[in-house]
Amino acid sequence: MSLTSTSRPTLILLPGMPLDAALWDHQVRHLGEIADPRVVELADCDSIAAMADKVLAQAPERFAVAGLSMGGYVALELLRRAQERVERLALLDTNARPDTAEASATRREAVALARQGRYGQVIRAALPRLIHPDRLADDGFVRSVLAQMERVGVDGYAREQEAIINRVDSRPGLAAIRCPTLVVCGRQDILTPPALHEEMAAAIPGARLVLIEDCGHLSAMEQPQAVTALMRDWLLRD
Numbered sequence: 001m002s003l004t005s006t007s008r009p010t011l012i013l014l015p016g017m018p019l020d021a022a023l024w025d026h027q028v029r030h031l032g033e034i035a036d037p038r039v040v041e042l043a044d045c046d047s048i049a050a051m052a053d054k055v056l057a058q059a060p061e062r063f064a065v066a067g068l069s070m071g072g073y074v075a076l077e078l079l080r081r082a083q084e085r086v087e088r089l090a091l092l093d094t095n096a097r098p099d100t101a102e103a104s105a106t107r108r109e110a111v112a113l114a115r116q117g118r119y120g121q122v123i124r125a126a127l128p129r130l131i132h133p134d135r136l137a138d139d140g141f142v143r144s145v146l147a148q149m150e151r152v153g154v155d156g157y158a159r160e161q162e163a164i165i166n167r168v169d170s171r172p173g174l175a176a177i178r179c180p181t182l183v184v185c186g187r188q189d190i191l192t193p194p195a196l197h198e199e200m201a202a203a204i205p206g207a208r209l210v211l212i213e214d215c216g217h218l219s220a221m222e223q224p225q226a227v228t229a230l231m232r233d234w235l236l237r238d
Helices: 021-029 048-058 069-087 101-130 133-137 139-165 171-178 194-203 224-236
Strands: 008-015 038-039 064-067 087-093 182-186 210-212
Touching: 008 021, 008 048, 008 069, 021 038, 021 139, 021 224, 048 069, 048 139, 064 069, 064 171, 069 087, 069 171, 087 224, 101 133, 101 139, 133 139, 171 194, 182 194, 182 224, 194 210, 210 224
Parallel strands: 008 038, 008 064, 064 087, 087 182, 182 210
Antiparallel strands: none
16 A cells, blocks of 8 residues: 555654664655654653653654654653554553652662763663564664663653653553554563553453564564564554
């Protein structure tokens, strides 16, 4: 199916923390025939609310949105603020729950280390929880992930961690979501495991849940062909 430029929906793509537009490279390259993909980077904001405001200021009146991890928190905030503007929703490797006290403490410790000049150590230590074990030996892939984190930098990392710590509980609003919703999770996602996605998909009317095999937390990069195919179907489905 080929759509004209005037009929292609705008697709807002929201990265996780601390990543940038490169997370969505495959989707931007391969969904342009049916959508107008636009990545909104978020590292200049220190709250989920501010991130959502940034997206709404740049987005057209109606748009589809896909968010991975932190990007999913922002996508759910967009639904709270402007549900009438969101035509389609995709939640990838994310979570509707608020941060736990334990997770917040770990985040603050990581930020403190990063500000002490140990940011490189912090981001490298995060890799085993972010990606499938098989990808840790893929030097090119690891370099791509680390390069994104280095571009976000210490200050951006600290702002995004603060935003995540203070996010609200999105579960009460899930039942009110009415747009076509895709929920995707890597089968081996340690940070936001499948059970959290099952919870979201069960609460959102008509949501489609897909678990991607041999995949950790960064599904859009780890299994890009699978994610792009799922998103193509989601964008074209009536």
